[in-house]
Each structure stands twice: as C-alpha cells, then as structure tokens.
Amino acid sequence: MSESINVEVRPAKERDAQAIAQIQAAASQAAFKAQFPGEAMPEFDSLKKSQSTWREAIEFGDPQVLVAVVGGEVVGFTGFDRSRDPKTPATMGEIWALFVRPSHWGKSVGLALWDGARDELVEEGCTKVTAWVPLGYERALRFFDMAGFKREMTSIKTVLVGLTRIEEIRFKRDLK
Template sequence: MSDFSIIEVRPAKERDAQAIAQIQASAAQAAFKAQFPGETMPEFDSLKKSQAYWREAIEFGDPQVLVAVMDGEVVGFVGFDRSRDPKTPATMGEIWALYARPSHWGQGAGLALWDGAREGLMEEGCTKVTAWVPLGYERALRFFDMAGFKREMTSIKTVQLGLTRIEEIRFKRDLN
C-alpha cells in the first residue's frame, strides 16, 4: 500500500472534469467485468456527456466534488452532498459517486477521498451519510464495510444500466 501522505485531496476544478469522466468509465468497466465476466458492457453515457455533467457539478457545487491527486495525476474522485433519497432529513448526506482509477485501487485514494467527503458533509451539518452500491461489486462493498458503513438489507432496489438490471443496496453510517 502506498504512503497516504503522497495523496493530496483537493476540491475539483473544471479542468478535472475530463479526468473524472475517464476514471468513472474505466472503474465502472472494471467493476462490471468482475461482476459479469464474459458479458458485454452496457452502454454508458458518452465520455463527452459525462465530462459535461461533472464540469457542471464542479461549477455549481451540486454535488460537491473532491479529487485525489498522486504525483500530479488525478487518480480518483468523490461526489457528495445531501441525500437524494425522498423523505430523508436535511442532516442526511450521501456519497453520490466514489471512484479511483483501477491502476490505483488499493493504494489509499478511496480512503483519502472518503475522509475528505466526511469532513465536507460534517461542515454542511450532516450527521449521517448513505451510499448506494451495486450488489456484486465486491471491491466497493468491502470498501464501504471497512469504512464503517452498515448495509440496510431492506433497501435493495433494482436499477437499469443499459440493457442490464443491477441490484443496489444502501449503506449508512454516522459521521462522527
């Protein structure tokens, strides 16, 4: 594992949007291949569309976006804000997205990004946080387990990803 001191976490800048879109696409592809070996990857939004989404999110802070930088390269990002789930209190935050380049998995970027998001959510007055994680994405499930999140077994829902239906589970934890 890499030394955590070499990972810088900072607010994303508009120029980071392209790297963020590429990281999301490559990490999602790697996770999908692990879950569905031999199956064709479902169609995702184009990189251009994803890049535009993240550029707008960075510009307007919805969600807030932090990036992890190692040796001058953006290697991961986290998007976080208030929960998007209906009927949740204003003190409920959500990790909207948390991705690292597959080449940097296991090197501490995810943990550094989670720490940054937790601090940001607490500054916003949040006391709890959730994250939706696809069942079968073992690396992500282990990450949230190790970060102290608890699985809400009654929350499982099915979402459409291209032509593929994937079940997701909500994770939840206190921020303090």
C-alpha cells in the same frame, strides 16, 4: 496487501472534468467485468456527455466534487452532498459517487477521498451519510464495510445501467 501512497485531496476544478469522466468509465468497466465476466459491457454515457455532466456539477457544486491527486495526476474523485433519497432529513448526507482509477486501487486513494467527503459533510451539519452500492461490486462493498458503513438489507433496489439491471444496496453510517 494495501500499498499507501501520498494522496492530495482537493476541490475539483472544471479542468478536472475530463479526468473524472475517464476515471468513472475505467472503474465502471473494470467493476462490471469483475461482476459479469464474459458479458458485453452495457452502454454507459459517452465520455463527452459524462465530462459535461461533471463540469456542470463542479461549476454549480451539485454535487460537491473532490479529486485525489498523486504526482500531479487526478487518480480518483468523489461526489457528495445531501441525500437524494425521499423523506430523508436535511442532516443526511450521501456519497453520490466514489471512483478510483483501477491502477490505483488498493493504495488508500478511496480512503483519502472518503475522509475528505466526510469532513465536508460534517462541516455542513450532516450527522449521517449513505451510499448506494451495486450488490455485485465486491471491491466497493468491502470498501464501505471497512469504512464503517452498515448495509441496510431492506433497501435493495434494482436500477438500469444501460440495458442491464443491477441491484443496489444502501449503506449508512454516523458521521460522529
């Protein structure tokens, strides 16, 4: 059962980069452990490198970043912009990242972030949006299903996360 809490969504500030990097690491680790129980975690970017990457993204707006704040604490974030997929129209947006601190899973934080990103993408003239999701990350797959995205079954691709190969599928939906 989902528990709803008061979530504020706002544009990220450079000072949020550390919290964003920590949330991404914690959520990635929890999702990986759920998908590959008993296996060693692949090497992810260091927190310092990840923090630097997100600070730069926030500074230059590439991608745009929103954070979810509960009780003054950043508990989730989303990065979004135009689609990075080749040959997509300028009206195609993409959710580049959407992560929530595991302690806040099931509390509507992801939905609040999605709502914020959707509003921004519509304001920029996007009419459709995509997201790439690892096939084994059941929580993320369910989230995008529930948010009205449709799986593009012919889009499955394999990506490397550290030394581990993970299959991803593209989700797509209209922004109307």
